[in-house]
Amino acid sequence: MPLSAARGCVSFDAAFSGAIDPVADDFDELGHVNNAVYLKWAQEIAVRHWSLIATPEMKAKWLWVVLRHEIDYRDPILPGDGVIARTWLGAAEGPRFDRFVDIRKPGAARAAASVKSTWVMIDAATRRPKRVGAEIFEAFGVSLSLSPSPGD
Secondary structure (H helix, E strand, O other), X not given: OOHHHHOOOOOOOOOEXXXXXXXXXXXXXXXXXXXXXXXXXXXXXXXXXXXXXXXXXXXXXXXXXXEEEEEEEOOOOOOOOOEEEEEEEEEEEOOEXXXXXXXXXXXXXXXXXXXXXXXXXXXXXXXXXXXXXXXXXXXXXXXXXXXXXXXX
């Protein structure tokens, strides 16, 4: 995905997206993707997004950790199903930055899982929270007054 497609991701329609191919270990005894796997995928797509937009200097300077996940499960992912994960940015306040993730089968009308995560930016050297500043907003191609709704 080109860098331009990773910038300005503030809604479902403008989201950064990527395909995920479930593997055998993703499925539980009920035959569908285990709930914990959806969180793993939400983190993976967020990391993919950051990895694409951040410069090597930014990656060396800043780290992200999850403070909170909220997830709604709506539709099972079964063996043989492909998955598209979409992520977009929410509100930022101090060191916190919300991120939304929609995980669904290609062409599905609704999400299999919807996630809202609150990430905290930390200084890589001190491991202390750091305010999300203009450099980060600029890299993501979003406004300092960012506060979109989750959308669907």
